[in-house]
Amino acid sequence: MAEAAPFERVAIIGLGLIGSSIARAARAGGVAGSIAAYDRDEAVAVRVAALGIADVVAASAADAVEGADLVIVCTPVGVCGAVAAEIGPKLKVGAVLSDVGSVKGAVVRDMGRHVPAHAAFIPAHPIAGTEDSGPDAGFAELFQDRWAILTPLSPADEADVERLRRFWEGMGANVDTMTVEHHDLVFAIVSHVPHLIAYNIVGTAADLEDVTQSEVIKYSASGFRDFTRIAASDPTMWRDIFLNNRDAVLEILGRFTEDLQALQRAIRWGEGDALFNLFSRTRAIRRSIVEQGQDTAAPDFGRRAAPPPPAGER
């Protein structure tokens, strides 16, 4: 890039799928002068060194953030408070502290109080990921054309928000900003409750007496397998998400259950029109998601070799 990197020294705490992808993408995008990495898991730290995706693999979080212009905490949400308590005092004057947590209210609650007045805390959430975990699962293109949401706390330092925006845009992301509260409600419906439902149906299937697990696996192509992908996501990360976005998740879950009971009743009483109307309505949403480039239009997610039919003919 012609312009200077938005941040000279970047520190990444936690090198899982997201943290290791940021290390790779920041270097590829030229948005970090140098990258220091720290992971409390010795095996991960060793692996990160072997992969060579950071300039320095620090021995402690405190060492990693020393002199850093941007510090991004990429640990599970449940421990980000403890991490903030450790690194807060070490943040240099003018440093920007951010995170990648899928919930923002709890992160602000847990990290916020450890941020010194001379540093700026700007929570963030990149909307990207796969069902895989760990430093080997990451890749530089993970954020390409995906959304990265910043939830600045008022009074936010506009200049710092702008630098962080440039940082994420440099990694290929489209940046959006919203309030912490709105973020948590939006993600309860687009992410958290869908994951909970997926985990739940897979669990229900595993517990049936009259249908064997091997049958469930064998015939999963008929719909079930789509749920198993997100039900294979990192258990620790997701436990923390549900414990930390409790209110919004319970609110959306209540609506979901209410709607499901209405469907159940329609099935019991043979109300075909009620079913047909819902099933038609949901099609339009899929179309918009594909049109807006948020998913592939290939039938069956393009799992098959066969070419998708010409859209005009459907």
Next chain:
Amino acid sequence: MAEAAPFERVAIIGLGLIGSSIARAARAGGVAGSIAAYDRDEAVAVRVAALGIADVVAASAADAVEGADLVIVCTPVGVCGAVAAEIGPKLKVGAVLSDVGSVKGAVVRDMGRHVPAHAAFIPAHPIAGTEDSGPDAGFAELFQDRWAILTPLSPADEADVERLRRFWEGMGANVDTMTVEHHDLVFAIVSHVPHLIAYNIVGTAADLEDVTQSEVIKYSASGFRDFTRIAASDPTMWRDIFLNNRDAVLEILGRFTEDLQALQRAIRWGEGDALFNLFSRTRAIRRSIVEQGQDTAAPDFGRRAAPPPPAGER
């Protein structure tokens, strides 16, 4: 193929995704001497003729089945009874009548009584499909390495079951047999309830007041979009499935709701271990599905260009 086609004349009633794929696959696999097609939708019939995937496009279902050795009804489950009433009297001596319905109990109830003693009725259900509909959405490889389930009615004609098995194997499918009752329970859990849940969550999202539909679409990559794919399936087909597999669907739905309420309670009371244990358990099932070739191992369903990480490193 060296051996003769298991059926000389094959008639296909209903040329949607499945019917049109059977026409293509049967010809490609050399398991049909000639193919007669009929669809009550004039536009579909015209399109099938233009695609040239059948040897004859008949003017009526009765004409199509005349002299056919195998007749496969590929209409929505809700109308297969009416179709059987029309074609039953025209079935030739020794003809095999089959279908592709996703529910079997109701199909046997509705079609069975119209089958003359001189023909053999062998219900079938190919476990294959995409979210697309219509004759253009079909392709010859749809059944490749997918399961096709036959639910012979006792006393079943072994020789006819064997011919039908060869027919499906010739189109690339792996054939399995089970009872009608077991089939309907298995598919309530691996297909019907998952679809119902997907339709339901998409509907719940569409009805929120505080989250706009454009936000749901914009951020759908975080989990929601996986549900929208199956929630875009053919509304008529799915209405009929729920109306015709009511008991099994309500039974599985009851268990799903029970399990979901336990999860809801765990979230409300902050029982992290209960969540973590379920989330870990469901991972193993995903692994088996991928190992048994029922889904791709590529992260994110291989939606991205980026290569999947070496499995050993995860």
